[in-house]
Amino acid sequence: MNLAARLKPFDTPLTLVGAVLFLALLTGLLGIPLLTRIVTVMFVSLILVLGLQLYMGNSGILSFAHIGFMGIGAYTSVLFSMTPAAKELTNSNLYPFLIPLHLPFLPSLLIAALVAAIIAAVLSYPLMRLSDAAAVITTFAVLVIIHVVLVHWDRVTNGPRTLFGVDSYTTLWTSVISCVITIFAVYLFKESRIGLRLRATRDDAYAAASIGINIVLMRWLAFIASAFVAGVGGALWAHFITSFSPYSFYLTETFVILAMLVIGGPSSVSGAVIGTLIVTAAREVLRAIENYINILQIFPGGFFGFTEVIMAIVLVVILIYRPTGIMGGRELRWPGRRRLSPPVEQEPVRNRNV
16 A cells, blocks of 8 residues: 555645645745734634534534633642742732642643643533533633633633733744644544434434434543533733633633634534634735724724624625535545545534434
8 A cells, every 4th residue: 555545645735735834834924023923813813713613513513611711720820830930920810729730831831721621521411411502602701711710710710801921932943842742632532423413413313323323422531521621722822912800701702713713614533724724814905904994093083893794704604605614524635636525515513413
């Protein structure tokens, strides 16, 4: 068996990784600080979108709780990576046993992801029995609960105040390497036995249950894995921004990440990547237009919210005319082969379970 035949099952992740590495190399060669910052944030957002796709794309159930686990990952990684002196300066109310904790960035990131996954495992198992509107509402309730805890647990998170003094560990190449690993991990999950069984429950829950698939367990495992990826994304984001508050992990960020996945197509890993690229580019263009109008002072009271309104309109149009997203559930392939895998017929965000 030649090398091409052995690599054929990995057509999609290798194609996506190639595109990511090309963009990273181009950004590094240009050396424009603003572009580097935009692309780094985009790669971190891509990790979060891929984590959401892992659960939502394979189960067909919309989850609002994803950004909450991002916040858990962000605060946990900071607690383990900050120096004791920085902790005392930033949060004088911090629990004494947390002050001496000081680990390198990578162990802090992994611990943050594990904490997010453990909390997801504890909270979510009873929720995995729900479907349709009930499942969506409960995940939104989980997001609200996490947000309230982050805002009011000032002995850990510094409360609603901005947490500052975080070391800047996340670089362009840190985010690229993490993104490459996440692409392979999410794609392999999709093609694994758990991923195939989970998609079977998405397509027809009664048929899946009749052949012995444990629907609750499959959803639960995917939700835990999704929270783990969200924790990684939160840790990377925290060590890039270096100062943030609990309000950074609420509705605004939830809307952006959901828009990236829905516009690209929730049912495929390629859709997550394409959606993130398109939404990031569109947001930067819209922000530039908004800033230019404000500089010209065309509107006396200022011109604000243009970016959010346009993105919301685009999302509504996509949901009306292309409910399966731009990719329609298809996966990108190597150049020279069949470019797209067969489309997914069903609508991924609609669950037909009772």
